Amino acid sequence: MTIDLQLDSRVLIQGVDNPLALAAISRMQTYGTNIIGIVSAGRGGQRLGDLPMFDLVEEVQSRLGPIETSLIFVPAYEVLDAALEAIAAGIPQLVIITRGIPPLDMIRLLRQASMTNTLILGSGSAGIIIPDRLLLGIYQPQLFSPGKVAIVSRNQSLTAEIASELNIANLGQSIVIHIGSDSLVGSSCRLWLEWLQSDHLTEAIVLVGDICWDSEAVTAAYLLAEQGKPVVAYLAGIHASTPHPLTDAAIVLSHTLSKPIYHADTIQQRIKTYKRAKIAVAKKISQIPHLLKKSGQQE
Missing domain, CATH: 3.40.50.720 (NAD(P)-binding Rossmann-like Domain)
Incomplete structure (x- = not known):
């Protein structure tokens, strides 16, 4: 592909x-x-x-x-x-x-x-933006600025907030990719990470996912094998005391078709998987710029 x-x-x-x-x-x-x-x-x-x-x-x-x-x-x-x-x-x-x-x-x-x-x-994608160069989707372009940090997101509402934190820290975005907010989506996080490894505009990557997103393990395994560009992850809902309820019929059905219903104990398992792959996990969005700079790849 x-x-x-x-x-x-x-x-x-x-x-x-x-x-x-x-x-x-x-x-x-x-x-x-x-x-x-x-x-x-x-x-x-x-x-x-x-x-x-x-x-x-x-x-x-x-x-x-x-x-x-x-x-x-x-x-x-x-x-x-x-x-x-x-x-x-x-x-x-x-x-x-x-x-x-x-x-x-x-x-x-x-x-x-x-x-x-x-x-x-997608489905449920906000699209792609390469700040000051290309817009394919529904983003508000003024919220993003050119830079060297790619954002690959599963949570549309958090994407602009994270971009704002990066802007304040003078860390603009090379590209922002929202792969979709529905349970079943097309292109995977891993596919985009593979592409970003050879993208000369990107020096670091921010992954944004929900706690019910189960591709983190695949992502971490890929990065561990490749030893590629530094990555910071932020999991939306990481501090939730209970799992997100699956109240929508389509979500319940798609989860049943594609994977087991989410269990709370997998949150810590996913965090451990990230850490084994030497991927920093931000507890707060405000920590993301610091963790990127700490990687030594951003000026």
Whole structure:
């Protein structure tokens, strides 16, 4: 699976029938993102500002040429069809902004993506930002500044807060990647870490996850084997006295399909796994800049 983040990538938007999509399009265009068109069924032939609208993805490609990335904003129950349509058209990278995709739909989509070598970010992803260079998603660009620290996050609400702490400490961001907040997501933390190992703009990495995120062990094992760039981890909910309740039916189902229901004693096990891999674990967000500087990699 290949990650290709060219600054002039041709970007498609699928779905604009919500304020989030409209606001994101405006921000991305202001940031210089090369959005070439919009797919919205029933609105083909219309325009949204200077962007042409189409009924089908294949119409966009036949009229405007190849597309590198599609951002999907359609309602959750339409995501599978939209994503499969984009994959069938040969689009190599999908960013699924929509949250709450039915778990069985996501499983089917991930199987198809694996067979076609399609990169999927999300579902429930805020996207990617390379400060002052590239915006693919719903971030508020003014919250980020250029630098040498990459953030790979599973918790959207904490990402901007951590970036703010880095900014105050004069540690800007090389890239910010939100791999998705839903239980089932496409591209893994490990995939992005592998890519970041060869990213010349990145000198250190901050991992942000929830206590019910079970990929930490894989992440730590990879870093231990590679002995790569320094990493600081922050686990949201690390101080919780009890596990997060799984009250949403989709979350319960997806956890059942993909892994055992979370148990509280795994928190300390994951922290120990990080420490064995020589990864510093911040107890507070405010500790992250200090731990990065302590690594000796940041000036």
